[in-house]
Amino acid sequence: MQDRLFDAVVVGAGPSGATCALHLEQMGYKVALLDKASFPREKICGDGLTGHVLFELNELGLLDDFLRLEKKNAIVGGRMYAPNGKYVDFRDVLGNQFNNDFCYIMNRGLFDNFLVEKIREKYRIQFVENFKVEEAAIEKDCAIVKGKNAVFKASVLIAADGASSILSRRLLKYKPDRGKMFVTAQAYYRGVEPIYENDMVEAFCAREILPGYLWIFPESDNIFNVGLGVVADVARKKKNNPVKILDELIVKYDFLSKRFAGAEKITNNRGGLIPFDTCKRKISGERFLLLGDAASITNPVTGEGIGYGMNSGRIAAHHLKNCFDSKDFSTAYMKQYDQAVAAKFRKILKRTMYLQKAIRFPGFINRIAGNISKNEKLHGKIERILADRKKYQEIYNPLFYYRIFFG
Ligand SMILES: Cc1cc2nc3c(=O)[nH]c(=O)nc-3n(C[C@H](O)[C@H](O)[C@H](O)COP(=O)(O)OP(=O)(O)OC[C@H]3O[C@@H](n4cnc5c(N)ncnc54)[C@H](O)[C@@H]3O)c2cc1C
Numbered sequence: 001m002q003d004r005l006f007d008a009v010v011v012g013a014g015p016s017g018a019t020c021a022l023h024l025e026q027m028g029y030k031v032a033l034l035d036k037a038s039f040p041r042e043k044i045c046g047d048g049l050t051g052h053v054l055f056e057l058n059e060l061g062l063l064d065d066f067l068r069l070e071k072k073n074a075i076v077g078g079r080m081y082a083p084n085g086k087y088v089d090f091r092d093v094l095g096n097q098f099n100n101d102f103c104y105i106m107n108r109g110l111f112d113n114f115l116v117e118k119i120r121e122k123y124r125i126q127f128v129e130n131f132k133v134e135e136a137a138i139e140k141d142c143a144i145v146k147g148k149n150a151v152f153k154a155s156v157l158i159a160a161d162g163a164s165s166i167l168s169r170r171l172l173k174y175k176p177d178r179g180k181m182f183v184t185a186q187a188y189y190r191g192v193e194p195i196y197e198n199d200m201v202e203a204f205c206a207r208e209i210l211p212g213y214l215w216i217f218p219e220s221d222n223i224f225n226v227g228l229g230v231v232a233d234v235a236r237k238k239k240n241n242p243v244k245i246l247d248e249l250i251v252k253y254d255f256l257s258k259r260f261a262g263a264e265k266i267t268n269n270r271g272g273l274i275p276f277d278t279c280k281r282k283i284s285g286e287r288f289l290l291l292g293d294a295a296s297i298t299n300p301v302t303g304e305g306i307g308y309g310m311n312s313g314r315i316a317a318h319h320l321k322n323c324f325d326s327k328d329f330s331t332a333y334m335k336q337y338d339q340a341v342a343a344k345f346r347k348i349l350k351r352t353m354y355l356q357k358a359i360r361f362p363g364f365i366n367r368i369a370g371n372i373s374k375n376e377k378l379h380g381k382i383e384r385i386l387a388d389r390k391k392y393q394e395i396y397n398p399l400f401y402y403r404i405f406f407g
Contacts, residue, residue, distance in 0.1 A: 052307025
């Protein structure tokens with residue numbers, strides 16, 4: 001096959017790569033988008049699409065199309081279980097900035113395919129499936145990626161190849177840090193006994209997996225996405241294999257086992273990684289940059305990464321427009337992308353990292369949950385913060401933690 005010359009070659013058609021490709025296409029650039037999978041493909045995930053995702057869809061002009069999709073379950077709130085099994089409900093007042101739903105739970109295969117279907121409509125994007133990128137090289141005037149039987153050349157390479165990114169290792173010699181990633185396990189069930197109207201997400205901060213949590217996210221059609229994430233070096237220290245411990249926790253805790261008694265497990269437990277080394281590492285170089293999981297851009301407490309990755313795709317596209325305008329793809333110029341990502345995420349992620357450190361202690365979480373459920377005013381305040389995007393920043397205020405800790 002012949003070499004092809006593009007403005008940009010994007011490796012990985014997950015939410016980060018697809019978002020970046022769509023923005024670049026809207027700006028008039030010719031893009032090659034390569035993925036080793038054939039779409040629709042499966043992706044191990046909690047399937048939680050938050051307000052960040054809706055915001056990015058709106059930026060792409062795709063929000064209305066998304067809201068018309070059928071197979072998504074609207075969520076109005078959440079239940080948080082402390083390690084001692086006591087819980088606090090946050091219900092009805094949560095909303096995103098577009099409507100009253102807090103978030104949606106939707107199978108990731110379907111969501112990612114929704115974006116890919118939009119890609120297929122764009123003649124300026126050459127979408128190549130079943131194409132595994134094996135090598136990448138940066139030359140003076142172009143970036144080159146190679147796979148079996150084909151070579152793609154472009155002015156710039158965008159690596160959006162996910163949590164086990166080979167391009168991050170090849171281009172930046174990045175070595176994943178086990179202290180800065182979650183190891184996870186996930187499975188689908190049918191018919192778990194619901195709470196309320198199947199419209200609440202549930203998170204259980206089980207002491208065995210702190211600072212991680214076990215989730216139960218209800219999808220449409222009585223399907224439940226059940227999984228857990230635990231920091232990789234904690235899992236190693238406690239000898240907790242996430243795939244094994246997921247089943248063990250469901251049996252061990254009565255309040256869970258009762259609800260799973262009549263449920264049917266419809267997949268095996270599958271594992272996956274969530275890197276959260278955000279803003280601490282280099283994510284660009286001459287003629288290339290990294291997005292989403294490949295750049296470790298996720299939330300270190302919740303593991304949320306879809307909206308964050310899409311946001312990095314949008315930031316990258318705007319930065320690349322500047323590169324094309326000034327004809328500058330040098331390492332120094334590309335660094336402005338790292339700075340733009342840091343400006344967006346650093347503050348939030350730094351404070352979330354403190355929170356991650358604090359929630360390693362079961363007693364701390366028990367106390368917080370107790371304080372919130374005893375104190376109606378505090379409970380209401382948290383619900384209002386969660387409901388209002390502008391007030392949301394308050395959860396990063398140290399005073400907020402003082403209040404929830406001391407009641
Ligand atoms: C168990 C689990 C639960 C999660 N739950 C949530 C959640 O509920 N909500 C949330 O927001 N986030 C969640 N996340 C995180 C979220 O899944 C990721 O942050 C998100 O998928 C990142 O998107 P991405 O486009 O960067 O990478 P990906 O979605 O991983 O896409 C990468 C793409 O690159 C392709 N690729 C990889 N290597 C190559 C190659 N060599 N050549 C060509 N193509 C290649 C892959 O086929 C894939 O399509 C979860 C993660 C896990 C593991």
